[in-house]
Amino acid sequence: MEKTVVRNNYVEELVNLIRSDLDKEELLEQISNYHENDIADALEKLSEDERKKLYPILGAKRISEIFSYLEENTRQYFDELSVESAAKVISLMDSDDAVDVLEHLEDSKRKEIVKKLDGDAVADVRMILSFDDSEIGSCMTTNFVCISNNLTIRQAMSELVKQAGENDNITTIYVMDENKKFFGAIDLKDLIIAREYDKLDDLISHSYPFVYGHEKIEDCIDRIVEYAEDSIPVLSADRFIIGVITSEDIVEMVDDEMGDDYAKLAGLTEEDDLQESVIKSTKKRLPWLIALLFLGMAVSSVVGMFESVVAILPIVICFQSLVLDMAGNVGTQSLAVTIRVLMDENLTGKQKIGLLSKEIKIGLLNGVLLAIMALTFLGVYIHLFKNYGWLNSFMISGCVGAALIVAMVISSMVGTVIPMFFHKIKIDPAVASGPLITTVNDLVAVVTYYGLSMMFLIDIFKIA
């Protein structure tokens, strides 16, 4: 279709442009028409020599904008710059992007560059680096506009124009009081349409949302998203404005948080990175696997108690994996739903009980439907392929069906209660619930299935 052609061309066009024999000024003007994200993509298609020729033409400011969009090869491109140029480029970046880039560089290179950063940039970068990765302060940028609360509209406007030269995030203008502490925020739109004789204070939203730098991202991300603002100020403990979280940061954080939860559901301690070493990835996955191995051994010893059933009626082992898998699947579904609900909303006790009763009902309903299918199809299968009589076949498949219903109801319950419990005692339910639920569900399924078989089948088949 048309659209993909149109869009892919940007990068292609850029590469052709850069490889053409335009003089430098002409080339720079042409390149300036393209989006930095596309230029960053175009860099990948160029050879090292072509890039090295391009850098001086672009200049440090432009390079800093383009390099903010790099997703890969950051280290390589910075190695193509001299330490001086690299320091200049990083000084010109948004402080959070600068920190991002620095974290991708080799230790020795990073130290050299940090030494040569200009004064302001160093302070900002140091401050952001001082926050732990799990704290919201580590995601902020120091690139924002801030004015005092005693200006006139005209003064505010000219202060904005002055600060806008250096700071990109101008949609919300932050206001501080005479002690330089956070006082409120002005929507740029309101300032633009204000009349000269309006009072600035009337434009200020005094209850604008904010976060503290040391808050954990997972604790405040939902609140930030809810306010749906273009930016949210980050305050120090004594209420000075130290940075802002922009909507781009919010998109990134939501993506990361969800990615981590997604990873946790699959038993990874955090999201994998494509570039990561095998050893590092192995380490991320091992904890859950070891936990499961030992819990699985516990299940094994319980299965062992039913050896007598199997010795008399080997056919029952055919359907063990079926019952266990189904219980596991239902439990995982309840787990996933519960974790998301717990993450999104503050539930009252009554709502929690409502969720639990709903999950049990769903488990029961699905259990009955699947049990009927299992009863029918397996009964026929056992009769036809395993040479049992019709009655005995349906006795066996009935046992499978009954075990399915019981196991699925209990699994739904377990899949809902366990994450709620971990949530209550402030342990991340996405990490902790998985192994425990798998094991509990396996145990329930094994005991139900072999237990029913023992009760209802053994005597009959012994006599037969």
Place this chain on the structure above:
Amino acid sequence: MEKTVVRNNYVEELVNLIRSDLDKEELLEQISNYHENDIADALEKLSEDERKKLYPILGAKRISEIFSYLEENTRQYFDELSVESAAKVISLMDSDDAVDVLEHLEDSKRKEIVKKLDGDAVADVRMILSFDDSEIGSCMTTNFVCISNNLTIRQAMSELVKQAGENDNITTIYVMDENKKFFGAIDLKDLIIAREYDKLDDLISHSYPFVYGHEKIEDCIDRIVEYAEDSIPVLSADRFIIGVITSEDIVEMVDDEMGDDYAKLAGLTEEDDLQESVIKSTKKRLPWLIALLFLGMAVSSVVGMFESVVAILPIVICFQSLVLDMAGNVGTQSLAVTIRVLMDENLTGKQKIGLLSKEIKIGLLNGVLLAIMALTFLGVYIHLFKNYGWLNSFMISGCVGAALIVAMVISSMVGTVIPMFFHKIKIDPAVASGPLITTVNDLVAVVTYYGLSMMFLIDIFKIA
């Protein structure tokens, strides 16, 4: 800690304020200091009568802003308004919020309200409703600033001030050519710091990213996120600007997309809603469960082929669930990693092979580590509790260990190749891969484990 107290107070303060005996003007002024999101939260704590008293004081414009933040009870609050007021409130909302709200109302109420919407609003709402929920056009707002490309800086600025009164999204100003088609975009910041005699064209980014209204959200969401802009224009097929996607929309879309992927990994067709009926939730979960039931039956019939092993050596069934679970877990981990990687990046063939080989290596490494643990602990366990000699005990646990290694390597491979295959043939790997991988892994594990037992154990134990 201080912070939570400070923040929760907003809603509390508001409720107290509204219940106080301030006169109307004073009350409105005080309320105006609070964020709409907090006011929306405060509404929930009020009684219906209190809300009904509050609405006329707030006025339609303010109500429209507050109601845009509603997450629940939308229908109830609108029922508390007259149809005329409701229509006025909805007319004043951003068009995407208006559509959101309308979708929450009862059919009859919605029809009544739509009849009374003012001219502009109806057209916008109709256009947004004309897009399918999966298309990006359904998420856009028609609230944006657009100027022609032949203005001077001064004209552009005054046009902006004029349009800013009605439109909130002013950070990026869209530019159209003489045919009213999309021409480019201007960063508000550049317009603000421009000098009067600069040329407007120099401010325009001619390669600003855009999307077409009919593009699927899942197809363009990654691209939109990558450009990291405050807003992206949505074009009609003939390149007229019909709306914009704001960064708040992007946050919402990322959250929804990830939530759906998360749900799919757990075998739900899409994310559950807390308010949803049991029947509806059951339907979402049933497809995967039915698929798994039938695939599970296939596995059962394969297990059936090994009845002879079990009849001679019932102890082997103890460890069936262990081997199956471990293979399943490893497969799910590879699946989760592969889906995320496929979602985030455009992989070359070489990178895909790299990922596959990495996953296999991780599977092998984890397999060997876990096999050693299983060999040791299970050997001791079988000797002590199942009364087998040391040699025989370790023969059995050795079989479990060997099966673990083989099953885990193959599961890693399967967990990587199957989602890649579905991705290649343009089927959502998150939905399709789950059941298939579970089944394939079960089969592999069963065949490996019982196969090894058959080959190495049966003859020995028969003789013994």
